[in-house]
Amino acid sequence: MNIDHPDIIAGKKSILNALREQIKTITHHRPPDPQRAISYESHINRLEALRGAPLFHSYIGSGIGNGPLVALADGSIKYDMISGIGVHYFGHSYLDLIACSLDAAIQDVIMQGNLEQNTDSLTLLELITEASKLDCGFITTSGAMACENALKIIFQKQHPKTRLIAFEGCFMGRTLALSHITDRPEFRGGLPTTLTVDYIPFYDYEHPETSLKATTQALYEHLRRYPNQHAAICMELVQGDGGVYPGTKEFFKEIITICKAHGIAIFVDEVQTFARTYELFAFQYYDLQDLVDVVTVAKALHVGVTLWRKEWTPKPLLISQTFTAATTALRAAIFTLKELQNGEYFGALGRVHKLHNAFIEELTSLHERYPEMIRGPFGIGAMVAFTFADGSPEKTGIFLRKLFHNGVIAFVAGSEPTRVRFLPPAGIMTEDHVLHVSAIIEQTIQEYLSL
Numbered sequence: 001m002n003i004d005h006p007d008i009i010a011g012k013k014s015i016l017n018a019l020r021e022q023i024k025t026i027t028h029h030r031p032p033d034p035q036r037a038i039s040y041e042s043h044i045n046r047l048e049a050l051r052g053a054p055l056f057h058s059y060i061g062s063g064i065g066n067g068p069l070v071a072l073a074d075g076s077i078k079y080d081m082i083s084g085i086g087v088h089y090f091g092h093s094y095l096d097l098i099a100c101s102l103d104a105a106i107q108d109v110i111m112q113g114n115l116e117q118n119t120d121s122l123t124l125l126e127l128i129t130e131a132s133k134l135d136c137g138f139i140t141t142s143g144a145m146a147c148e149n150a151l152k153i154i155f156q157k158q159h160p161k162t163r164l165i166a167f168e169g170c171f172m173g174r175t176l177a178l179s180h181i182t183d184r185p186e187f188r189g190g191l192p193t194t195l196t197v198d199y200i201p202f203y204d205y206e207h208p209e210t211s212l213k214a215t216t217q218a219l220y221e222h223l224r225r226y227p228n229q230h231a232a233i234c235m236e237l238v239q240g241d242g243g244v245y246p247g248t249k250e251f252f253k254e255i256i257t258i259c260k261a262h263g264i265a266i267f268v269d270e271v272q273t274f275a276r277t278y279e280l281f282a283f284q285y286y287d288l289q290d291l292v293d294v295v296t297v298a299k300a301l302h303v304g305v306t307l308w309r310k311e312w313t314p315k316p317l318l319i320s321q322t323f324t325a326a327t328t329a330l331r332a333a334i335f336t337l338k339e340l341q342n343g344e345y346f347g348a349l350g351r352v353h354k355l356h357n358a359f360i361e362e363l364t365s366l367h368e369r370y371p372e373m374i375r376g377p378f379g380i381g382a383m384v385a386f387t388f389a390d391g392s393p394e395k396t397g398i399f400l401r402k403l404f405h406n407g408v409i410a411f412v413a414g415s416e417p418t419r420v421r422f423l424p425p426a427g428i429m430t431e432d433h434v435l436h437v438s439a440i441i442e443q444t445i446q447e448y449l450s451l
């Protein structure tokens with residue numbers, strides 16, 4: 001396919017120019033258009049009825065935005081601080097990504113399949129194995145499938161070991177198997193047991209001096225009780241859905257050393273952390289690159305990938321699927337990886353660091369002015385959280401809906417306390433945007449207090 005054909009180049013240029021004009025009009029948050037409010041509400045009601053469950057936010061996108069701003073179908077414009085739970089790293093209507101999608105749209109197929117792939121899979125796998133220094137990878141359509149494939153690879157090699165170690169509060173996805181790793185019993189209500197998992201405490205930032213001891217004790221206890229039965233330890237290096245809790249290098253290293261000595265595979269789930277700490281992979285930030293065996297990514301990459309060292313290569317027939325991913329998603333993943341590696345995103349002076357500092361400064365100042373309403377801030381890099389009021393799900397829910405109404409989209413994380421979570425579009429967000437978001441948070445706190 002020759003995408004350098006002059007007509008294609010001219011066509012793309014005129015589409016992108018037309019889009020650029022429209023995007024320019026999206027500059028500030030604004031309330032819904034009252035004329036569209038009634039039909040919007042009926043769309044929301046129909047969508048909720050069809051999916052058989054309420055939506056968390058009354059969100060139906062219009063298909064356009066500008067960086068962190070998204071235009072909804074009710075005519076409102078909002079700051080999107082959760083990015084589809086960590087997906088839209090470059091925000092909304094990012095022209096370079098749209099250009100990739102246009103190139104993808106004129107390829108011969110919409111979905112690439114594992115039986116017949118174009119060069120995209122090869123390019124992506126070359127880039128991501130090189131970036132991760134892991135040997136092999138398998139592309140898939142979601143974080144959950146990437147994790148499922150990781151577990152299959154691990155269990156096959158570790159046969160007949162059947163147990164897993166995981167951190168309390170972890171999240172790994174919602175398939176039948178993963179629901180039994182995700183440490184939320186309410187997420188697996190009524191499901192048959194598929195996996196046996198022994199939990200150990202995650203790093204306790206409130207008690208750093210005793211945290212490692214408590215975790216190693218629990219770990220040794222499981223190893224004593226079930227000798228030679230654990231196939232892997234599943235690790236999120238920053239717990240995302242669990243409440244946005246980072247760990248430390250020393251903590252992870254010690255746990256990994258014990259696990260390795262017991263023949264336990266080190267499986268790091270980077271579905272949420274990929275590109276959100278101060279290195280491309282959190283395992284690189286925590287200096288664990290020589291210790292990990294199997295790693296998964298998804299979300300900000302736009303496709304799921306399971307990565308492993310060659311000694312973990314599964315036997316033929318263990319992993320396969322019809323779909324590799326959509327051509328658009330593969331092109332987006334290739335763009336994302338190249339951009340993140342060539343741009344100034346990571347390290348002490350990178351964009352992620354600057355963004356984190358801007359959030360911390362603003363949220364700390366809000367905490368100082370409203371100490372009973374905002375606790376924290378918490379998190380690392382482009383994973384930011386705070387606790388609202390007493391951290392109850394009810395008050396946090398009310399606050400988040402008001403915040404949405406006022407122009408900022410955020411989400412929950414964890415329980416006891418439930419925290420307000422931001423996974424902002426780190427690739428494009430500026431310190432100025434943070435100031436606007438902060439002003440809307442303050443307005444929302446004041447409204448809450450005047451209830």
Ligand SMILES: Cc1ncc(COP(=O)(O)O)c(C=O)c1O
Nearest residue numbers: 142143144171172173269271272
């Ligand atoms: C750490 C982690 N692993 C796995 C998943 C599952 O990914 P997906 O929702 O794409 O299936 C998630 C999703 O939030 C996640 O945060």
